[in-house]
Amino acid sequence: MRIWFHIAIILLPFAVMAQSTELLIARNKGEKVLADSQVIRTMGFARTLTENPGVPGPTLVFEEGDSAVIDLWNVSQGAPHTIHLHGLDVNQENDGVPHLSFSVHHMDHGYYRFKVPHPGTYLYHCHVVSTLHVQGGMYGVLIVYPKGSRNLTWENGYRYERDYSILTSEIDPIWHSDSVMILSHDSAHQRVKIPKYRPTHFLINGYSDHQIDQELGLYEIKKDSNTFFRFSNVGFTGNTVYFPKNMDIQIVSSDGRPLPVALHQDSINIYPGERYGVIVKSNELSQDSIVIHYFDLNNLKLLNKQRVMVQTRAVSALETIDNIAILVYPNPNNGLIRIQSTYSGKADLLLYTIQGIEVDSETIHVNGAFEWKLQEGIPPGTYILEFRTSKGLIRKTVQKY
Numbered sequence: 447m448r449i450w451f452h453i454a455i456i457l458l459p460f461a462v463m464a465q466s467t468e469l470l471i472a473r474n475k476g477e478k479v480l481a482d483s484q485v486i487r488t489m490g491f492a493r494t495l496t497e498n499p500g501v502p503g504p505t506l507v508f509e510e511g512d513s514a515v516i517d518l519w520n521v522s523q524g525a526p527h528t529i530h531l532h533g534l535d536v537n538q539e540n541d542g543v544p545h546l547s548f549s550v551h552h553m554d555h556g557y558y559r560f561k562v563p564h565p566g567t568y569l570y571h572c573h574v575v576s577t578l579h580v581q582g583g584m585y586g587v588l589i590v591y592p593k594g595s596r597n598l599t600w601e602n603g604y605r606y607e608r609d610y611s612i613l614t615s616e617i618d619p620i621w622h623s624d625s626v627m628i629l630s631h632d633s634a635h636q637r638v639k640i641p642k643y644r645p646t647h648f649l650i651n652g653y654s655d656h657q658i659d660q661e662l663g664l665y666e667i668k669k670d671s672n673t674f675f676r677f678s679n680v681g682f683t684g685n686t687v688y689f690p691k692n693m694d695i696q697i698v699s700s701d702g703r704p705l706p707v708a709l710h711q712d713s714i715n716i717y718p719g720e721r722y723g724v725i726v727k728s729n730e731l732s733q734d735s736i737v738i739h740y741f742d743l744n745n746l747k748l749l750n751k752q753r754v755m756v757q758t759r760a761v762s763a764l765e766t767i768d769n770i771a772i773l774v775y776p777n778p779n780n781g782l783i784r785i786q787s788t789y790s791g792k793a794d795l796l797l798y799t800i801q802g803i804e805v806d807s808e809t810i811h812v813n814g815a816f817e818w819k820l821q822e823g824i825p826p827g828t829y830i831l832e833f834r835t836s837k838g839l840i841r842k843t844v845q846k847y
């Protein structure tokens with residue numbers, strides 16, 4: 447009796463501590479299609495053996511106090527890989543810096559274990575010849591939520607309706623050529639001669655230019671409620687983020703820590719590796735953009751601008767359905783839109799302008815791919831296509847010429 451009591455006391459803390467495991471598979475033969483249709487080779491992290499390693503890698507999500515385990519597998523030929531947890535306070539052994547921690551070699555795996563510290567937005571990336579492997583695509587966002595809540599910045603912090611992560615980076619296609627990607631290097635000590643970095647594609651969550659509207663769609667803000675934006679820069683350029691003018695902006699956290707007072711600014715600079723938490727609120731219905739400038743850190747010259755669209759809605763939009771994918775093509779189109787979807791059943795199609803004016807609609811019974819012929823006389827421009835089903839809705843930006 448007594449001995450069981452002692453065992454129970456010893457085991458109790460383990461029973462109440464949640465364990466959360468993430469699997470990442472490192473590969474160096476990924477493919478990425480850029481906005482100008484060129485296909486580049488990437489290195490990256492995937493969750494399954496068959497999946498193309500995305501750029502960025504999967505977003506890792508933990509809760510404060512979790513016992514986290516990241517199981518890293520390396521199925522790529524050549525270089526070893528690691529996971530460096532940028533901004534998280536973990537011990538050196540689990541921090542993925544090659545000469546201070548372990549590296550995972552070809553066809554091997556390793557566990558990173560840590561107790562999840564403070565809620566916030568962090569980055570992870572491979573730390574083996576990090577300039578090359580990060581440019582290759584071995585990076586992603588790591589989000590820590592406070593215990594038991596996905597709508598709170600931190601304990602006693604800001605309550606929000608929903609959160610979005612905006613990760614910036616760039617691509618220099620030369621660095622993705624086979625000759626650079628297979629340069630022999632097996633540790634951080636080895637010097638790798640890489641061409642001068644001249645990025646040509648400036649990414650938001652892995653996309654640039656027309657891909658942004660197409661793939662990321664609209665960022666929705668519910669009128670009069672807080673929306674939390676998590677900005678991170680994992681590129682090699684500096685960013686200035688310009689917020690929509692008619693919205694209330696509060697910069698509330700920096701690098702995973704609450705700021706002592708919220709800053710009311712209409713723009714913010716984010717340097718490589720930095721993260722900021724921003725509460726956005728709007729008391730009027732509108733559509734606007736968050737504009738990001740990418741500048742050269744050596745001479746502060748503006749290299750590029752990208753933007754994401756932000757729309758204020760009166761009511762919370764129906765939940766976007768994650769398990770239903772739709773593909774809208776060609777984009778731009780001449781009035782005949784082809785839609786391929788994994789949904790079958792009755793759906794409403796709506797087309798409206800950026801200002802929210804409906805220009806066409808149709809109810810259709812979906813079963814596989816279908817065509818939607820728009821009414822005559824719709825002027826060329828950018829429109830929002832809404833695919834509304836009983837399970838929720840998906841919006842895509844479409845261009846008509």
Ligand SMILES: [Cu+2]
Pocket residue numbers: 525526527528572573574579584
């Ligand atoms: Cu690596």
